[in-house]
Each structure stands twice: as C-alpha cells, then as structure tokens.
Amino acid sequence: MKRAHEFSGSQKRKLKIQRVANAIEKTHKISEFFSSNISQLHIHNNTGVDTQSVSRGGLSSAQGFGNLWSRLSKTLKTHEQSTHHKECMMVWHDKRSGNSIDLQSSKLIQEEQTYWRAVLFRLLNIIQFLAERNLALRGTNEKFGDTRNGNFLGEVELIAKFDPVLSEHVRCAKSHELSDHYLSNRIQNELIELLAKSIRDKIISKVLASKYYSIILDCTPDISHTDQLSIVLRGVEFKEGFGAESFEHFVEFLDVYDTTGKGLFDSIINFLSKYGIAIEDCRGQGYNSGSNMRGKNHGVQACFLEVNKKAAYMPCTSHRLNLVIADAARSSITSISFFGYLQRIYNLFAASTKRWVILKKHVTHFTVKSLPDTRWEAKVEAVKSLRFQTTEILEAIEELERVSLDNRDGFISTECRALAIEVRSWRFLVCLITWYDLLFLINIISKALQSPSICINDQISHIEAGMSFVSQYRHGGVAIAEGKAKELADELEVDRAYPEPRRRKKYVFSATNRQMSQIIRLVKKCFAENFSIHL
Template identity: 25%
Template sequence: MGKDPNSSHRVAIKCCCDLTNQAQHIEAIIEKQTSIQIARNHLRLKTSIDVIKWLTFQACAFRGRDERHESNNRGNVIELIKLLASYNEDVAAVVLENAPQNASYHSHGIQKQILSIFSDKIQRFIREEINDGKFCILVDESEDESKREQMAIVLRFIDKYGFIKERFFDIVHVLDTTSATLKEEICIVLSRHNLSVQNIRGQGYDGASNMSGEWTGLQALFCAECPFAYYVHCFAHRLQLALVRASKLVISINQFFSYLTRAINIVGSSCKRHDQLRAAQATNIAEKLAIDDEFETGKGKNQIETLKRAGDTRWGSYFSSICSLINMFSATCAVLRNIINDRSKLNQRVEAHGVYDSITSFEFVFILHLMRDIMEITDDFCQALQSKSQDILNAMHLVSTTKILTQKFREGGWVPLLEKIKLFSNDHVDSQLQELNNMFKEDVMELPVLSSTLDPRDGYRSFKIEDICKLANKFYPMDFSEQEKLHLKYQLENYKLDISILPEFQKLSTISELCQMLAKTKKSTSYPLIDRLIRLVLTLPVSTATSKRAFSVMKLIKSKLRNRIEDGFLASYLITYIEKDIARGFDVDSIIHAFGITKERQVQLKMPNFSK
C-alpha cells in the first residue's frame, strides 16, 4: 500500500505540501494575475494621460476625421500613442490593438473624462489658494466660433505669500448677456466651489452698459447683495478710450486715422495686393542692405511683415498700426501706385489716388511720426496696466503720469509749433486732459486715493494714519470688528516706527511688494490688521486683460475646424491650457486615482481586497 501513488497516505502528504505552499494558493495566483493586468492598465492609462496633457498644452485637436484602423491619419491622440509605442516596447504591448476592448483608454469619452479631471483638480487647487480670503471677480463675454455667447470668469486674490494671483476659473455659455443672467451664472459657478458672494471685494469689467450700469448693471446687482464688492472699470480700457476720444476731437488727427484705415484696407483687401506688398517690402530691404552696411537684420528687425488694422477696444492696436505703416511706407506707396496704374479697375484707381495723395502729404507724415512717439508712451502704460501683478496704486500712478506728460506737452513748447502748422492748440490739449479727467473722476477714485496712503514709495511719504483708519472704517467696515478698528490705530503707530528702521522695507516701490515683504519677514503676524487691509486693497482689479486673453485662446481652440466643441469640453480645455503651470504640477498617479474612483474603473485599476 505504501508503494501505491494514489494511496490515501500519499494523497494526504501531497495535500499537506500544497497547503503549506502559499505561492500556489488560488488567491495568490489570482492576485498575481490581477496585479499584472492592473499594471498594464496603469501603463495604458498613463500613456493616454500624457498624450492628452501634451495636446492640451499645445492647443491641438484630439479627434481625427477617420479613426478607423485602416485610416492613414487616425487623429492626434491615436497617432501620438502610436509614436510613443514605437519608442517603447512595454507601451506597444498594452495600447491600441493590444489593449482589451473594455479598457483601451483612448475613446472620445475617456479623453473628455481625463481632461475634466485636470480642470476639476485645477479649480480645487485655485479654491485652496483662495482659502477663506477675499477675492475679486473679473468677467467678460464674447461670441465663439459657433455663435454661442461665452462668459469668462477670472478670480483675483492674494495668496499666503502676498503675491497677486489672477486665475482663469471657468467659462460658461449664457443664453443672453443681460446683467441678471450673467449674475445668476456667476453665482452658480461660485456656489459650486463654496465661494461666497459675501467675500467678493472687487469687480472688474469693461464699460458696457450691461456690466457697468449704475442701476441695473452687473456691478450694481452684486453691490446690492454685497456692498463692498467695489466695481473698477478696466484702467487700460479707460485710458485707451480717453485717448481715442480726445484724438477724434482734433480734425487733423481724426483725418489722419481715417486715411490710415483707408490705406490699410485698400492695400490689404486681396491676396494679390498682399503679395505685392510683401514683394515690394522685400525689394526695399534688399536695396537698403546693398547700400547700407549698418542696416540691421535679424529677429524682429526689418522683417517682411504686413499692415495691421486698429480697433478702439483693442489695447495697443493703434500704436501697432502706426508702426507697421512706418516700417512699410515705401512698399505701401508702391502698391498704391500699382493700383493707380491698373486701368482695369477704375473705381479702385480713384480711391487709391486719393489715399496716395493723402498719405504722402507733409501733414500726414508729420502726424504719423508724432503719433508714433506719443502712442509709444501710452502703449507702454497700457501694457503695464495689463500686468497680472499690477496693483491699484501703481495703476493710479501710471494714469497720473499720463496726465503729467500731457500737461508737459503743452508747456514744453510743442503747442506753439503745432499751432503754426494748424495741428494742435491749447484747446486740444485741454480736451485731452478733460477726457482723462472724465474717465478717472475723483468721486469714484476716493477708494484708490485713500489706499495710496499705504504706498511705500519715497520712504512712505504718503503714510497717514488718519486716512488709513478712514479707509478701513468707510470702505471695509465688515472686515474689521469694532475692537479691531480701535486697535488698528495703535498698530499703525508701531508699524510706522518699525518699518523706518528695517532696511528691507526701505526700497519697496509698490504696495504688492510691501505685502510680499510682510509675508516674507513674518511681519504679517505682528501686524495682522495692516496686512489684512493691504490684501483687501490689492484685491481691487486694474484691468480685464486675463479674461481678454481667455477669448484669444478660445479662438485657437474652438476654431472653424473645431466649431462643434461642446461647452463642458471647451471649459475643461481652456482651464487646463491657460492654467497649465498648475496642471504641470499634478502627479500622474493622482490623475489615475481620480479616474479610478468611478465604479466601472475600480476592477481595472485597483487591487482586490481578499480580507473581505
């Protein structure tokens, strides 16, 4: 019986050995097989995530026209996955045709889900940055390629390190642009992320009536609910409009811009003339290179360009238009002469002849160069006003500088000279100052004026304890308790003595730098009330440049070829693209974890729990 291999004794010994060999246990075998499959799923999903992230950062399309296996171009996602697979055997073994049908992780639905995870994490990151602090809303609306009205929402706030942040937060499709509709949609977005309307301390919009209306505008509706959500009309927009309106009051300047627009329109009206313009410019550059050894070439210097059109609400467009005509003046005149000599188009010959005579006159050329010098200064101001880190006090300083330059223009001997050639007069300069004063009225500037007492320039020359206390009592009464308002005065007195002996506080030039220094030196804990007040002042918006840039990006993403992008996908794409600096910091495993939370993904991406 002992020699029988099937004896009960031998079977018992075999069962005992199998029982003690845990590697052969069924749960171990299942776990090993499952872990291999999960690792393959992770690698496949990681590849898709990297592809989608790269395409989003580059504002590229995802889908292809024909994504079938036999297609020569299956779309950016699949083609990029194929490229990665060609460089990595492990990736090639788990993606596309080698992936199971229920876990390929590159379908259109998966692409949108992954992008949505990125945008959700970015919004949570911004929400954590704001924490319980006060913030400002910057809003603008525009029509997209599919004729749907979109509203961009940007949040401005001060982070824990004292830096001003303007974060693109969301874009929402609105059925109409009435102030009530806009407010309702904004409140829905804020409440979705637990951001209270009562914490809004600033509103930044353009000058449209539905936004800035005193009684029924968007700013008025928010002020009715939160009286301390102060509205600031975009400084760069106001400065641009003031200069445009003032220039139109001078007949010669108004005519100049009219001829400038006509010249650009007629020369750039067709592809043929555009080619002629570039050819003439190339010939002109070649001639200058042949006779002038010091003629500069290279990146950004004397390149073959094109004429640029101007628009009243596009900041800096007038300056760019003037510079482009100066750079291509000879080529523009050459194209106009070609049109004049073309006998096949009589009507265009007449118009071209009139434009040619106008732009070659002494008066036009003189104003062309004069306006270039003037608008170069204002363009620098507009660019500075659009900086994300710009604060309200520095913006006021830039506007004041514009007024001072206008005043010096009158006092510097230019006006008598220009009067002789009948271009300018003292009345024209006065009208310029009047427009600037109208755009920046003193009655709406009381808050910035009182805030200027915190300005660290010139050894804190503007520092006035009484005005700072008035600022807190009048404009931010709900942000300080009655006891804190009384204590603020004593804290300011100690603060004044302290900063006068600290060298790191002596070379600050903006209030935003002061806020950063308070956080860096831990003085914000010694003077918490002052730090709180400074942060409230910095919350006030200066421009709506960030929301404007969002619409520029939207034109790249929702183009003519991609005009059917749905609203949710568009919002996720824009948030991820614009705030890519945040998205770059996300670990791939965190994206995979968020993706695997859904019930249908748990089996594919998580290890089983055998303890249950």
C-alpha cells in the same frame, strides 16, 4: 526542609519511586498531547489543507500512537513516503514560492492596473499638451493612420513610435484585441473634464486658503450666439520664505440668458455657493463700463454692494483707457481719415497674393497689418509698419500702380495713386508720428494694467505717467512730431505745408449766351480730342 543525605534508606527509595512516577506521568501527558495534535501541527498549521477531507494514517492519524513511541522513527519514514504528506508538502512549497492561484491572479490584476495607469497617464499628458496650446483634439474621423484623424490620435501614433506602452496599446486597438481602448471622443471629453475639475479644485482651494478675494467678470457671446459670463478670481497667496504673492485665475464660463444686472448677479451667487465661497469675503469687483455692470441702481456692482458693503467696485482701467483713446480718435476728422488710409493700404495688398509678393519685395521687416476693431492700443502694430518703412511701402504702392496700368486695371491704379498722394502729404506724416508715439505708450500701459501680478501702487504710477505724457504732448507734441516728420519729408521730397481748407467760391459769369455757347463747344471738343482719340 531536609537534604538528601539526611533521609534514611527507606525514605530515599520512596523518594526515587515518586520521582519516576512523576516523570512517567509527564511523559504520558506529552504523548497524549502530541498524539492528538501532531496532525494539526504538521498539516493544518503549515499548509492550510483541510485535514478532515483527506485520508490520514500513521503519524497523521487523529488517535495518535498512545504508548507506542518506540516505533516513532519507523513511522516517520512511512509518513514521509505517504501520498498525503507529499501533497501537503507541495501545497506548502507552492505557497512559500508564490505560485498559488490567488497570488497569480493578484499579480495579473496588478499588472493590468499598472498597464492602464501607464496608458491613461500618457493620454492625459497628450490632452494637456494640446489644451495648453489651444489646439483642437479631434479631426474628421477616428481611424488610425489617417492624416485627418485629428491632433489627439496623431500625437498618440507619433509617441507610439518611440514608447513601448503606447505602441502595444495602438497595436491591440488596431487589431481589435481590446474592446475598450480609451481613445474615443467620449473618453477625450471625460479626460478633459477630469483635468478641468482638478485645476478648478486647486484654484478654489487657493481662493479659500487666501480668505479674501476679488472677482472680475465679463460677458460676451460665443460662436453659438449664447452669452457666456467669464469669471476670474483674484487673491493673495502666502508662501513660506517668499512672502505674499497675488494670483489671478480664470475659473469658469457660465451660460447666461438674463443679461440684466439682477440676472448676472444671480448667476454669480449660484457659482459662489456651488464651490463654497462666501460672498462676505469678497473685497473687490471689477467689470467693464456697461450699464448692466456698473449701473448705480440696478447694475451688478449695486447688487453686490447691497449684500456686501466691503466689495468695492473698480471699473476695468484698461477698458476705460481703450475707450478714451477710441473717443479721442473719433473726435478728429483728420485721425479718422488717417486710420482709414491705413486700412485701405492693408486691403490693397491683402486682397491678392500677387500684390502681397510686390509688398514683400520692398518690405523686409514689418508687414502691413489690419486695424483691430476694439483694442485701440493694438493699432500700434499697424502704425509701426508704416512708421519705420514709409519709403519702402510707398515704393511698393507705386510699383503696384505701374503693374495695374500695364494690366489696364483702372480701379487698382486709381487706388494706388490716391494712397501715394496721401502718404506723400505733410499732414499724413505728422499724423503718423503723433499716433505712433501715443499708441506706443498706451500699449505699454495697457499691458501693464492687465498683468495679474501688478499692485495698485504700480497701476497708479503707470496711469499718472500716461496722463503726464499726454498733457505734455498736448502742448508741445505737435512741434516734436513735426521735427521727426521732417526727416521723412526730406527723404520723400514732400513739401512741409498743410493743405489749405477748401472754400466755396462763387463765380459770376458776365458772358453773353453766345459766348457761353462757344465755351461749351470748345470744352466738348477738347474732351473729344483727349478722350475719344484712343477709342
């Protein structure tokens, strides 16, 4: 290829003309490009305004300027002063500064969403607070400011005094600025259902993650006289860094109308299939000792074992322990009488506020308590008040007797006299010491067996310790109880002797009819003198 100094003069002129022609051609192409597209570049791409729907002229014309680029600076000034350019610049500025209608609408929607999320978050926490403490939500009405509007609205009004979100919400609800304020009883029920579903789903996910599980059932009628089957699932959760940890959760109440073993088993199958829990993964089942539960042929445990042989049945240990104590107490007339006197002492003072004041004047630590009907180990609370405050309770009974005599109340005075005589007896004091020692131990074991985190080894050790204590107490426990009762007997000045059993005596009257008539007249005369003299 030749260099520039190698060309002749004519060749150099031709080369120069060719370069100028190429430059002019490129200039025309650039001019055509900008003339046809400068409107879109300046208006459409920057502002989004439809360039076909506005009048355009000068720089923004679709035809461009052709070869009139010498007037470009003057045309630019004219274009910048045009109404179309100013309108486009205002639109572009609004979009850039965020003042468009769409953006403003989006901000309003976002603020509304944030507001309602904050309100619902507070309402959910109020419902959770009340539910955790087993408190009723609704009252007799739903009026703001009324003391009978229930715990839920009361909590809302209380928090509204310190929280600006709920304060504004309550204000709008009171002034009827909101058609939906989410404080009605229907919304409360829906929020409760949402919380329950969230908790239940979390429990089910834990059960599914643990793979194997045990199921615990109990059936009892509610206040509407409908049998409800409570379902409790138990499993093992593996936590990284902590190892394995057992868990036990109540899941759901099921209304049952067929309480036979087959009917209850069908309800359980429907429950497990509803939440996707495989019955084949069940490794344990625990119920009470009812025939429909533990029946060998037609009980729930028998139906379970027909489907899953690995679902070992374990009767409720705490329930069986309670039955053992109940049967032991009912087998002794002395024990029956002892607990009967405890209940009579409670009924005596609890029937009147004036009598309770007399009791509180003497008793400062443990008040007398009623005996529970089913949970026998809980009777230790009733025994404990008399075990450690025998003297104080006896003084209260004697004072109540004196007050009753002053008020001419023969029924209460007679009841107080009978209870005072029984409490001062050696037999009652020995029973008091014996049953307190037994129930105190049984109560500890029963609560330990009901712990969700207890393992089978701990259960066995607790049961063996209880059996050993009862066995030793059976042989030498009476002597131990008598030794402890001596202190109370000395304090109460009670004769340490058991009452002799009553025997029927046959009296043989050898008196004549005349002598018998004289005896009867003498008895009547004494009764008349001692009883009728005050009439």
